[in-house]
Amino acid sequence: MSMSGRVIMIVGNGEVPEGAAAAIDAADLVIRFNDCRSTGKGGSKTDIVAVCNTGRPALAMLGGGRWKTSEPVRQAREIWSVRSGARFAAMRARLATTHPDLDDFCDDYTAGFESFARATGRKHRVIPAETQDRLERDLSRFEPSRYVVPSSGLVAIADILLNGASSSDHFVLAGFGHSGWVWHPFAAERRYVDALAADGRLHRLDQPISSDLPQGA
Template sequence: MRKRIAIVGNGPVANETAPIIDSHDFIIRFNDCRSFGSGATRTDVVAVCNTGRPAKKMLASQEWRSHAGIVDASEIWSVRDPEKFAQLRPALALSHPELDDLCDDYTDQFTAFCTETGKRHTVIDKTIHEAVDKTLADYQPAPYVVPSSGMIVIGNVLDRFPEADVTLAGFGHEGWEWHPFAAERKLVDSYCATGRVRRLGRVASHAT
């Protein structure tokens, strides 16, 4: 039987879809698990931005550490390979000096958190990031800094579990101005058209 994976973004998720999400074998959420509750509650993996302000804020927050979704998860996935972001830093210092802390790396702190709480910590390899960049180029993205966490996780899941039945919920492909959301939407639509993933319910109005 094919493994059934749900990737649940931080956009709105219809309450009636919660039982469908919870029925999956493997459920992935993001950062502060905003989808938790209306978007079901089972959580196997929390994918986190492990660099910059989001990482710093999560690690400093007792509320984040004690959130039911974080507590229940058996794995934390860091979506930003430290080596890749170290490579990006010099160019970003010139092109986007306002993002001077984007590449500040907190991976070791997430490793420590996972050690303390008995979770597995995985850093998504930079090859996934680079493959996503390459594929997005076919959709003529506007200038951007990095793909969204959601797009990196989708790429990672399709790479690691090529035979899985992958469902997306809570993805609206909107948010931070330096993610290529328009191109990401087109790429995900192409995956849906070929059966690599499917969307659950309507496309949400906010992104991961």
């Protein structure tokens, strides 16, 4: 039996299961991140690229032509900036004391992504600061170790569940290994996502999904 509603695939840049490409490309909406390293084994369809719009990752993406002309970015209809520039600007003084090596971490390149999106005829959106505030409150239940900010992937997941979800939508994650930069609270992030999965709010692609889930667009 089929069900109404979209299948929204959120694809991180970690390892994806064998055979994932077909399932990802069959989704109604596919969201990827930054340089979209998930393409290939993780399929090719890309509707939204969510970017880390502050610091070195943002500078690298905007600083040369490779990101702008890559196939996933060319295909995307929307660019989402994950971080609130004002929120990160407010962090700068504290980080100068606690993490002086992150002196460029709060540099805001949102305007560059907005300009690129406008010039290429696509939508640009900034995820509201309130989304990260809510996420950090929710993460506190999972006893995160000392961290700077949640990962861009987790902010995007929280945003979609809070601001972009219809009650009939089905959310599927792939490529989320919950490991990487030392100042993201990855252990707590894994527990947060596992709790969402246990509540049936989303599924991981490598875990069993209800046979009622639509298998395609």
